[in-house]
Amino acid sequence: KQEVTQIPAALSVPEGENLVLNCSFTDSAIYNLQWFRQDPGKGLTSLLLIQSSQREQTSGRLNASLDKSSGRSTLYIAASQPGDSATYLCAVRPGLRNQGGKLIFGQGTELSVKP
């Protein structure tokens, strides 16, 4: 059974710091991995999607990497800003045909960037 773990559960940093959020998964048979952002009381906003054949994706100050063989992904945020404060969720789409396309989510990392 696929399990997704995110470390740390919470992180507080001063503005301007570069930071790394970690995501690990137990089964390397995945189609893709997706990073989301969730603001309090809101839905999920997709940040980056990495296909199983890719090593990384970049969007602005965000860079996500994927090491499928070791079951790890990292989300790197450069020059953090108070507006980056949110919960960041990692999710994998299992590669098995009977999974119905459903995503398996980690518990999330709650990020606070202080001015």
Next chain:
Amino acid sequence: DGGITQSPKYLFRKEGQNVTLSCEQNLNHDAMYWYRQDPGQGLRLIYYSQIVNDFQKGDIAEGYSVSREKKESFPLTVTSAQKNPTAFYLCASSMRQPGEYGYTFGSGTRLTVV
């Protein structure tokens, strides 16, 4: 603009009542999903549908029902059999085959039992 619309944003249910949460998408996605989010428990899958007129139970389907009569719509009914329905409900959609766009989520419905 393409996206997913969930309504209402807030919903209050009395004991013994059934309530229906709406989810509509105009992304031409084949598959749609309902997740429940509780503090400290992450997102858990309730039901999902890959094509019209077909749907499957997720991990926590007891006390819920769905229908998929149209590609664009996937309403969720929270029945009186669901003993602890207070939660944040999220609807999502995707292409049936893994592709370059992944999942898209709606803005959620917060359900409270009064």
